[in-house]
Amino acid sequence: MxxxxxxxxxxxxxxxxxxxxxxxxxxxxxxxxxxxxxxxxxxxxxxxxxxxxxxKEAEDVGPPRSVGQTSIxxxxxxxxxxxxxxxxxxxxxxxxxxxxxxxxxxxxxxxxxxxxxxxxxxxxxxxxxxxxxxxKPHSAIQEVSTKAVDVEMEESQGMSDAVKEKLDQKAKVLTAARKARGKKLPDSLTKPEDIKSFEQKVCHTALHSTGVPGITALDLKDQLVATGGADKNVVLFDLEKEQEVTSWKGHSKKISSVILHPNKKTVISAAYDAQVRIWSVGEEGSRVTIDCHSAPVTDVSLHPTNDYILSVSHDASWAFSDINTGRAICVHRPRDSEGSKPINCGQLHPDGLIFGTGGDDNIVKIWDLRQQVNAANFPGHEGAIKCMAFSEIGFHLATGSDDGTVKLWDLRKLEMLRCSTEIIDGKAPVSCLSFDQFGAFLCVGSSDVKMIHVKPWAVVGEWANHTSTVTGVRIQADATGVVSVGMDKSLRVYSA
Structure with a gap:
């Protein structure tokens, strides 16, 4: 041989x-x-x-004879x-x-x-x-010499009446549409017993660099997937064609969160370099950079108007920004009395008038976006809160923590409805959560992927294919499948 x-x-x-x-x-x-x-x-x-x-070869071969230094x-x-x-x-x-x-x-x-x-x-x-x-033609113009002053001026302006009116109008439309749909689930929604038969159908491991392994963020719209990695890159991938659409480089540290805009041509990313970037298909560099935080940006959430985003950071601040101009409409930084624990996650309510944040203080906080005030708190977790997701039905919020639990909160009664200790052992920290479009199922990512049927609060699907921490989960339309990513640098799809 x-x-x-x-x-x-x-x-x-x-x-x-x-x-x-x-x-x-x-x-x-x-x-x-x-x-x-x-x-x-x-x-x-x-x-x-x-x-x-x-x-070694099978036959025995004797050692070569020694030769002189001047031999051929x-x-x-x-x-x-x-x-x-x-x-x-x-x-x-x-x-x-x-x-x-x-x-x-x-x-x-x-x-x-x-x-x-x-x-x-x-x-x-x-x-x-x-x-x-x-x-003010007769007043002297004060020289603005530092970026910090620019931020101070932006923050003092706050949210304009025009923006508030836009948010109110969108909330009214969404609330009316939700009432019109009613509580009845569509016939097209996958049944819980069918989800139990889901198995891994697709596994991609070459989306991001192998030198710095790990996919750290995920979002899904139809058959398009946006991912962010520890390699600092953002990738747009077509599941149906099983090929990369495009990828972007620009962040200087790992990606923490990505959003695929409903127009499917724009991707929003947040990273540990304290920046939020807006990318467009067909452009190499970021179209807009939002730079209003002083520490890693840990999560971003798109407002239902599709024009604004919420971003949260380890500097204990949150910001509401315009993705078209990159301007921070309002930035909230904690006062001394509020403490300054890092914020790990933040998500806007489906109506867009309130949002939630969770951090190292183990408390879920609900905020009034228009007034920029803390409206309610949900204590109860025994570890740092790492992820959260609002249900599309409008009155449920799920949160996951380092304590290994998932808690379901009632936003109407301001109390906890369910805790995962009833159905999950909770040995591993919960890193990601996602509801389906009707609020019937909740997908949980930790050391594996689980699907919870919300109403009876029962696990109807469990997949342990990942070899490292799961960092992102999404449920496909009508719960026909589940998509997950993890630190094992893989993107996996589970379906019947």
Whole structure:
């Protein structure tokens, strides 16, 4: 049998196998590489010479005769050694070139993003000065020299009457539509007994970089999926065609949350670099950057008008921003009396007039968006709150915590209705939640994926295919399937 060296590409005279990568190498070549680098050349994991496994042929072959230093075999060996050295050097150079190209690409995207932000801020500053000069021609224009002052001015303006009116009108339309639908579930909704037969149908593991494994965020609209990864990239993927639509780079730290806009051509992402970015299909860079937080942005939620987003951050603040202009309409920062615990999740109510936040203080907080005040609190979790989801029926809120529990709250009575300890062991922290479009089912992600039938509060589906923490779950239309992503860098689809 003939073996080829994975480094030099030449036929092996003494083939050995690395138990780390499972690749075959010429022994003298890999030994030299191990002495220089101390790791496997394929996946860079630690490797010693003792771990190498020799591949032996069935027949016995005697050792070669020793030759003099000036013999032709000796010269051939010397030439072979030099060739091995150059092969190792070329292999290392190729690896370093690939890394350098990736780093250069990331740096160029960051520079482009910074240039766009600076240009936008300068344009807004010039417009503000011109407007102030027009309104108050006899007053001196105070020089604005820092970005912090710009933020202070924006916050003081608050929410305009026009924005409030827009939110009110949308809420009235949505409330009327919900009442018209009634409580009866459609016949097209998948039955609980059918969900029990769901099994994994699709698994994709190449959406994000393998160098920094892990998909950290997920959103779904019909057959389009938006994902964010630990590799700082945002990807738009078509489930039906099983191919990538596009991907974007620009964030400097891992993605925490993504939203696929209903127009299916816009994706919103939040990241640990304290920024929210708006991306459009067909454009390489972000169209808008929202930069009103001073710590990682942990969650974003799209308002039903599709023009505004809520963002929450580890700096204990939340912001309501316009995705078309990138302007923060209002930013709430805690007063000393309110404490400053990091906020881990935040979601808008389906009507868009209230929203919830959860953080390291273990308390679920309900806010009045128009008045920007804390309207109600739900204590009860014994660990940091990591995720939440409002039901489309309008009066249920589900929250998940590091304590391994999922709690269902009644927004009308302001009390807890259910707790997952009745049906789930709660050994692993709950990392993500999602209701279906009718509020009949609740999907839970932790160390595995579970589907809860809300009314009887019973688990009707459970899938343990992920090999690491599940970071995002979504239920497909009419509960015909479930989509999940996890830190094992996989996207999985479960259906009948």
């Amino acid at each position: 003939v073996f080829t060296c994975s480094i030099s590409g030449e036929r092996c005279e003494m083939p050995v196998v690395s138990p780390i990568s499972g690749r075959v190498f010429e022994k003298r070549v890999i030994v030299k590489y191990i002495k220089d680098q101390g790791c496997d050349p394929i996946n860079q994991e630690s490797l010693s010479e003792d771990q190498l496994i020799e591949l 075999p000796s010269l051939l060996k010397m030439l072979q050694d030099e060739f091995d050295m150059y092969a190792l050097n070329n292999f290392t150079l190729r690896q370093k070139l690939t890394t350098a190209r990736q780093e250069l690409s990331d740096t160029l995207y960051q520079h482009d993003g910074a240039t766009r932000v600076i240009a936008r801020l300068m344009k807004e500053l010039a417009a503000a000065r011109e407007a102030l000069s027009t309104l």
